[in-house]
Amino acid sequence: MKAIVWTKYGPPDVLQLQDVEKPIPKNNEILIKIHATTVTAGDSELRRLKLPLMLSFPMRLYVGLTKPTRITILGQELAGEVEEVGKDVELFKKGDQVFGTTGFGFGAYAEYISLPGDPNDVQGTLAIKPSNMTYQEAAAVPTAGFEALHYLRLANIQRGQKVLVFGAGGSIGTFSVQLAKYYGAEVTGVDSTGKMEMLRSIGADYVIDYTQEDFTKNGQTYDVIIDVVGKRLFSRRLKSLKENGYYFLANAGLSHLILKIWISLTSSKKVIIAAASQKREDLIYLKELIESGKLKTVIDRSYPLEEIPEAHRYVETGQKKGNVVILIEHNN
Numbered sequence: 001m002k003a004i005v006w007t008k009y010g011p012p013d014v015l016q017l018q019d020v021e022k023p024i025p026k027n028n029e030i031l032i033k034i035h036a037t038t039v040t041a042g043d044s045e046l047r048r049l050k051l052p053l054m055l056s057f058p059m060r061l062y063v064g065l066t067k068p069t070r071i072t073i074l075g076q077e078l079a080g081e082v083e084e085v086g087k088d089v090e091l092f093k094k095g096d097q098v099f100g101t102t103g104f105g106f107g108a109y110a111e112y113i114s115l116p117g118d119p120n121d122v123q124g125t126l127a128i129k130p131s132n133m134t135y136q137e138a139a140a141v142p143t144a145g146f147e148a149l150h151y152l153r154l155a156n157i158q159r160g161q162k163v164l165v166f167g168a169g170g171s172i173g174t175f176s177v178q179l180a181k182y183y184g185a186e187v188t189g190v191d192s193t194g195k196m197e198m199l200r201s202i203g204a205d206y207v208i209d210y211t212q213e214d215f216t217k218n219g220q221t222y223d224v225i226i227d228v229v230g231k232r233l234f235s236r237r238l239k240s241l242k243e244n245g246y247y248f249l250a251n252a253g254l255s256h257l258i259l260k261i262w263i264s265l266t267s268s269k270k271v272i273i274a275a276a277s278q279k280r281e282d283l284i285y286l287k288e289l290i291e292s293g294k295l296k297t298v299i300d301r302s303y304p305l306e307e308i309p310e311a312h313r314y315v316e317t318g319q320k321k322g323n324v325v326i327l328i329e330h331n332n
């Protein structure tokens, strides 16, 4: 089968189209014919190992010290069709259209993947694809959807509360805006000029173009801030959070960790650096929201499998609106 192999840590060219062995499912596994996968900001950070120090060393130990050896195919999200079912699998049958994540095994940049029929948190998770979504739309839901759901649940979001999403126009951001609206919050999305209209179209009550306006100077305070950008000036942004409010950091570095401890000792504001776990029941919950029209995927561009390096280059420009998806064509 064809796959995009991760040959080294480095620029997008380290991702190369190769013929590799088609996986054979074990008794507890299903073989999925992948129709769509995604290229996320996280994929491109992992490809280069451009991660915060506290993550890059453990990741290098796990993936391979000098080059990727344990994990040689990237891709964490997929949608596809069950082609074969191991004899011990009960949850899925041949022909099911599924979507989900591959967990720490990655491997979705390929025509096929074998995954446990009842995966756990580390192995990712799978569910039947929402009936009103294409494979491409469904593939982009899980990881960012889990993250957004996780934040809003931890904050115990209440109707009428004010939520600000900093970096609202990307993967986590677009799901955060829609979910916060679903829970009845008043939502402000902050991103660059080209994303303002899209943010309004998915329900943001207010939009702020960060190239024109610094939201930390507008006198407003928020119950929840979801910050997927990180970077500098975190302590200034924290001033826009109400007392007892929640500040979520999707992209935290060591300095954020230190500040988090200091803030917990000196104020009632809660800074949370937490990645969501990948639970099947949450995937099913997201599927139900999608099927009832409450949540949709924003897709910017779509590329074929062989152009995944190009897709990585585009994701690295930071210009993508919502998600970049990969459509995998099969000849049979």
Ligand SMILES: NC(=O)c1ccc[n+]([C@@H]2O[C@H](COP(=O)([O-])OP(=O)(O)OC[C@H]3O[C@@H](n4cnc5c(N)ncnc54)[C@H](OP(=O)(O)O)[C@@H]3O)[C@@H](O)[C@H]2O)c1
Residues within 6 Å of the ligand: 040, 041, 042, 045, 143, 144, 145, 147, 166, 167, 168, 169, 170, 171, 172, 173, 190, 191, 192, 195, 210, 228, 229, 250, 251, 275, 317, 318, 319, 320, 322
């Ligand atoms: N996706 C996941 O499931 C997941 C899970 C855990 C952690 N993370 C981490 O969370 C981070 C964000 O992930 P993502 O997938 O949402 O990324 P993304 O799709 O690239 O979204 C980031 C958004 O932030 C905007 N942005 C950049 N600089 C900004 C600034 N100064 N002010 C306001 N907005 C700004 C970008 O737009 P412009 O470039 O146009 O400004 C973009 O729309 C990544 O570091 C990722 O590793 C992701």
